[in-house]
Amino acid sequence: MARDQGMIFSFRSLCYIIFVLSAFSFISYLYWCRCSGPCYFQNQIVAQKQDRFINLLSFPSAWNHLSFPSRPPVKLLKIALFVKKWPHRSHAGGLERHALTLHLALAKRGHELHIFTTSCLNCSFPRYPISNLYFHLSKPTAAGYLDQSIVWKQFQTQNATGKPFDVVHTESVGLMHARARNLTNLVVSWHGIAYETIHSDIIQELLRTPEEPQAYALTERAMKVIEEVKFFPSYAHHVATSDHCGDVLKRIYMIPEEQVHVILNGVDEEVFKPDISMGKNFKKKFGIPESRSLVLGMAGRLVKDKGHPLIFEALKQMFMENDTFRGSTVVLVAGDGPWGARYRDLGTNVIVLGPLDQTQLANFYNAIDIFVNPTLRAQGLDHTLLEAMLSGKPVMATRLASIVGSVIVGKEMGYIFSPQVESVKKALCRVWGDGREVLQEKGLASRQRGLKLFTATKMAAAYERLFLCISNDENNGDSYCQYQSPFI
DSSP states (O other), rough: HHHHHHHHHHEEEEEEHHHHHHHHHHHHHHHHHHHHSSSSHHHHHHHHHHTTTEGGOOOOOOOOOOOOHHHHHHHSEEEEEEEEEOOOTBBBBBHHHHHHHHHHHHHHHOOOEEEEEEOOTTTTTOOOSOOOEEEEEOOOOTTOOOOOOHHHHHHHHHHSSSSSSSEEEEEEGSSSSHHHTTTEEEEEEESOOOOHHHHHHHHHHHHTTSSSSSOHHHHHHHHHHHHHHHHHGSEEEEEEEHHHHHHHHHTTTOOOOEEEEOOOBBBBBSOOOOOOHHHHHHHTTOOOOOOOOOOOOOOOSSSSGGGGHHHHHHHHHHHHOOOOHHHHHHEEESSOHHHHHHHHOOTTTEEEOOOOHHHHHHHHHHHOOOEOOOOOSSSSSSSSHHHHHHHTTTTEEEEOHHHHHHHHSSGGEEEEOOOSSHHHHHHHHHHHHHHHHHHHHHHHHHEEEEEHHHHHHHHHHHHHHHHHHTOOOOOTTTOOTEEOOOOO
């Protein structure tokens, strides 16, 4: 008994000592907090609160991942745009379509837009019922570019009228670097740079037939890269339209990170969206029987550098080698170019539709099971891929850095292939083998990514915030360069 009582006493003593030491440590901690400034815990809270605010000019990823207010800002901007050509009907490249989609959206949000572009030859220039949208037209040069001396005079006149421009935006080299170098409020959007094109040149050389003469594009392209590295710093801010391009501008072109901003291209989500009835009507119009289990779709310029010789040969071999594939597959080709006539030679299950306007193109996407883009141009983000994704379709495309880095980032939304006939055939076999049900599942995943990143609304909101940030006036209390992150 005495031994047990001794053990109990010793245990109580030990507990008492631990309690006293703990109390002393806690009192000492409180005293340290009081005497030495904010506690470590408080510092952590402050640090977390500070981390919630991001300096947008240093944001390393695509701005499309961020969420900006949908309502128009209190501060409305006067914006100048330089673009060598304004879209006319369905005849427009990606750069021109980007300019149209973005700047009409900004004008509708209340900003004053002045567009410096070339006049339309042998056609009427489009008109828009927007009072704050102004066009300043000039005759193009012999090469089809903006006449720099004329547009610069037009710009200076408008810059001295009313208030000066808050932001100057040029689509690629619409405004040449010699004029742009002194404009600190200038943003240039790159839809393709020479370094990316080297990959295209390598592909073209590998696909060259023995009968074709050897090209010297690679040597010329290397010098073009050096030229760009020299003059790109003349532009104050750079927008890369793909994640890969943003990396190249920072790493290869050595442009400071705070001057490079990634904003992925976007397309009109009100036009390009799933509609089963539209798809059925489109197939009925062109006599496509419901018995065909796979409808492939392609759209754009039907030319060599868009990869049409490659996909043409792959389809030709598939039709010859597999009667079942030929009998169950229909290929719809939208667009015009020299390869249109050649596609017709493949048989009645290849239907060449010609160029389609935006509404017809939306119907086209809804009629197909998968969109195929065999492009050999390793530049920017092709709008057709984004349009197909927003329409709820999976996509199949060439393994190019901009595509796999920003668009087809996983198998759940599509298929990729190397620019080789055998690789294209293997991808087509996978598509055919997966069947319509799997393609529909991939289409859902494709649309989810499209809604997250590739809508015109997301793109316009990101550009608007960049323009506001560049015109930021801290003396007036502007804080447009700060972004409060919702993730912390």
